[in-house]
Amino acid sequence: MASVYQVTKEEIEAISGVNPLKCMRCGRCTATCPSFDNMEYHPHQFVAMVERGEIEKLVRSASVFKCMSCMACLERCPRQVQPAKLIEAVRLAVIRKQEANHLRPDDLPALVDEDLPQQAIVSAYRKFTK
Ligand code: SF4
Ligand code: SF4
Numbered sequence: 001m002a003s004v005y006q007v008t009k010e011e012i013e014a015i016s017g018v019n020p021l022k023c024m025r026c027g028r029c030t031a032t033c034p035s036f037d038n039m040e041y042h043p044h045q046f047v048a049m050v051e052r053g054e055i056e057k058l059v060r061s062a063s064v065f066k067c068m069s070c071m072a073c074l075e076r077c078p079r080q081v082q083p084a085k086l087i088e089a090v091r092l093a094v095i096r097k098q099e100a101n102h103l104r105p106d107d108l109p110a111l112v113d114e115d116l117p118q119q120a121i122v123s124a125y126r127k128f129t130k
Contacts, residue, residue: 006097007055007056007059007090007093007094007097008055009050009053009055011089011093012050012055012086012089012090012093013050013089015089015092015093016082016085016086016088016089017082017085018047018050018081018082018083018085018086018089019081020047020048020050020051020081020086021051022079022080022081023044023047023048023051023079023081024078024079025044025048026044026078026079027044028073028076028077028078029042029043029044029047029073029074029076029077029081029083030042030043030044030045030073031076032072032073032075032076033072033073034068034070034072035066035067035068038063038066039063039066039067040061040062040063041057041058041061041063042063043073043083043084043087044083046058046063046083046086046087046090047081047083047086050086055090058090059090059093059094063087064087064090064091064094065091067084067087067088067091068123069084069088069122069123070084071084108121
């Protein structure tokens with residue numbers, strides 16, 4: 001079945017600036033990921049799948065939106081592959097294809113309560129506003 005959102009490996013590499021060929025499959029990124037249990041595809045798998053051009057599976061996976069953008073995988077990678085940037089690039093590509101922009105500054109006051117951590121707002125903007 002054809003995808004609604006056609007995203008190429010070249011697009012993902014251009015948006016992220018990541019070269020997945022640098023990955024040595026050590027798994028440190030996945031070992032440190034706090035969203036491990038919620039992600040169908042884990043950080044090291046994202047890298048390998050982009051390298052193989054399996055973008056369709058990533059575009060369709062909820063894993064793209066389970067990443068919390070904590071950047072732990074980026075910090076732990078000994079090869080500076082930056083898996084989080086690949087995940088973010090897939091997320092952005094999907095959002096751009098959808099022409100979606102779900103979060104506007106004017107909407108924030110009604111959504112924010114005093115217990116909401118600031119990081120959650122930053123993360124939401126990364127996911128919904130670019
Ligand atoms: S940025 Fe995303 S993929 Fe990387 S460790 Fe954090 S939650 Fe996991
Ligand atoms: S930590 Fe870096 S080198 Fe190791 S598997 Fe993850 S992306 Fe690849």
